[in-house]
Structures are given as C-alpha cells and as structure tokens.
Amino acid sequence: MQRGTAKLIESFMKTFSPATPRRGFTLIESLSVVIILSVLIALATPSMLGAIKASRLTSAGEQITGKIIEAHGLALTFSSDIELRLYKAPLANPVDGSKGHYLQLFQWEENDPDLAAESGSEVASLKQLGPPEILPESIAISANPSFSSLWNLAPQTETSPEGDRDYVAIRFRPDGSTDLLEAVRWHLTLVDSQSSQLTELPPNFYTIQIDPVTSRLEIYRPE
Template sequence: MTLRTHHSRPGFTLIELIVVVSIITVIAVLSAPYIAGMAASARLRTASEAVQNRLMEAQSLAILFNTDAELRVYEAADLIDGRPTLRKLRIHTLRPPEDVTNTPATDVFEPIGAVTSLDQEIEISADATRSSIIDLGFQESASDIYGRYIALRFHSDGSPALQPARPWFLTLHEKDAQLRDSKLKNFVTVQIDAATGRLRTFQP
C-alpha cells in the first residue's frame, strides 16, 4: 500500500495581505494627481484641436465660397452652476446681399454645420490677458438663438479680419481653473497670425 504525502501549500498571512494592500493604496494615492493631470492635458489637446479645426474650416470656406466667413465663439451658461462660459463654436458664412428695395445692404451671416461643444470640463478663457480675442467685443444677433458671441472673421482671400501688429490668441484651460489659481498651470494657447491666419499652439 502506497502512502500519499500531502504537502501544505504556503499562503498569505493576514499581515502580508495588509502590507500588500497598503502598498497598492499608497501607490494609487501618489499616482492619482499625475493620472488626473494626464487626463486633463488630453482633454485640453482635444479641445484645442477642435478649435483649430473650426478656425481652419472657416478660413477654407471663405476661400471656397469667395465670401467672408466667421467662427463664432458663444458665451453659454454652464450646465452645472449656470456661469457663462466660452465653450460653443459655430461657423457662419456671409450671404450675398439682395438689395431689391434700394436700401443699404447689411451683412447677413448664415450658419454652416452644427454647433461644436467643447468638453464640459474645458473652457476658453474670458480673461483678455489670456484670450486677446475678447478685445474683439461681444456681439448679439436676433436671429442667433445661442446668445452673444465673439466673431473671428476671415475674408474671401483667407486673411483674418484682425488688427495687425498685435498678438491674437485664445487660451483653453480646465473649468474654473482661473477661479482656483491666478496662475494657470495646465492650459493650451492657440495663436492666430493676423496677416495669414496661420495657427500655432503652446502647451506647457
């Protein structure tokens, strides 16, 4: 008769499990800000790309249709606290004037495509020191249901309707970042060349 020998398998003791869980917890706590920062940076890049794409699209449509086109940046209420934020974008093109009554023709812009909404956690700074486009001033149109806006206009040759010899830019940052800290740490600035409309970005 053959006797079978049973070897007991070593297991984790309670103390060892506590140590392992504690180590994992410490690593998670230490890495959380880094992971959150990476996620915020990714959202900022995505939002800045959306803004750049809409700007280039407005410029292209102006050239294609041989007319003025503009990208409107709307001041919309935040869904959480109702605070006005710059987060919605839409392209408009200038409709040719139809002067059938011999009255002075006025610029009539028609929307092209749908509204682009940036990530709920990202906004365009309304501080003129961080977004010089604020100096263009807000406009309102009775036919525009999205409220007041800032218009970045391009002429039929693709050149932007911006005052030369001064920098034009807008800065995207995390929601309420300017309220938490006077110095932004995580942002993307999109610069618009006043002569050519070329875009450049800067992200620290």
C-alpha cells in the same frame, strides 16, 4: 521476502500520500497587501489625472485650430466671408442643457441689392454651417484678456428660443485675411475650467495665436 514487500508498500504509500496543505495568508499579510496597493494607487492617481487633463487640452486646442483652418478654407472656396463665433460660457445652464464654451461657423451670403432694397431686407444674410461644437468637458477659454485677447472684441448677443448667448466673432475674408486689427496680438488660451478665472496661467495650458493678415496660426504650450 515479507520484509522487502513491506518496504515496497511503505515507499509506495509515501509517494502517493496527500501533499501537506500549504499555509494560507495571515490577516497581517493580507492587510499589508491592501496597504501597498492603496499606496501605489494614491501615487499613480495624480499623474493619471494630469495625463487626462493634458489630453483634453490637446483635443480642445485641435478642435479650435481645426475650426479656424476650416473657416479660412471655406472663405477661399465660397469667395465670401465666413464668421467664426466663440460663445462665452453662460452663468446658468441654457434650457437645452448645453454648457461651457462652444464654436459655430456662419457664411455671409450676399443678397440681390435690388431685391434687398425693395423688400427692405439686409444686403447680406447669415447661413449656419454645421452644428455648434462644444469644447471637451472641464476645458474652457481663459477669461483673462491678457491670455485670451479675443475676449476684447466687441461682445455680441445671439437671441434664440434656448436663451440669449454672448459671443465674439472673427470674420475670415476670401483673400485669406481676417477682420481683426493688425496692430493687436490676437490669441486665446485654453485651460482647465477651474483655472479659467485665474490671473496667472496654470502649469498646463494651450495658447493659439492667429495672424490677422494671413490667418496663420502659432501654438504655444509649456515645456
């Protein structure tokens, strides 16, 4: 009886005895995990950066095409010329802190010819339509005229309290056409800002071509 009781107690103690503590990670194992994670991050970073740049290019391209479509539509709606200005990136940051390329729409409003003659003012005046829109960070219009023929348009300068800004402009007519010469292929190409001065296109770009007669747009991107 005593022997049976002793075995029962021994069995009970084994069942509820503290579990043997598990062995922790060694220094070598911990370092191995860190190295593997570092390699995985290094391999993934270029593809992640490429995806971010591609997304910004798409956003900038849609921003410009949207402005062109808006200018075309407003010209039809108001039965007046709508001017789209493409401002060049300044060599130095303006006083207001803005930098990079940006867009601005203006409406040409006809003044009364008689009143204009009496006052000596212009027959038509410009009305700003909405605020200027800056392209996404790190995206620029290629400075190479071969890729952005719109830079071949007559350069103009706008004077403001923030400083002088150089730009080129396209006028959209109420009949759906533009003031661009018909014999020229008009386009602009968006690239990463670090590639804007290159003589060759980078692997990723966004080209917008505009028909001077119909304002129809065509988009070209690498495969």
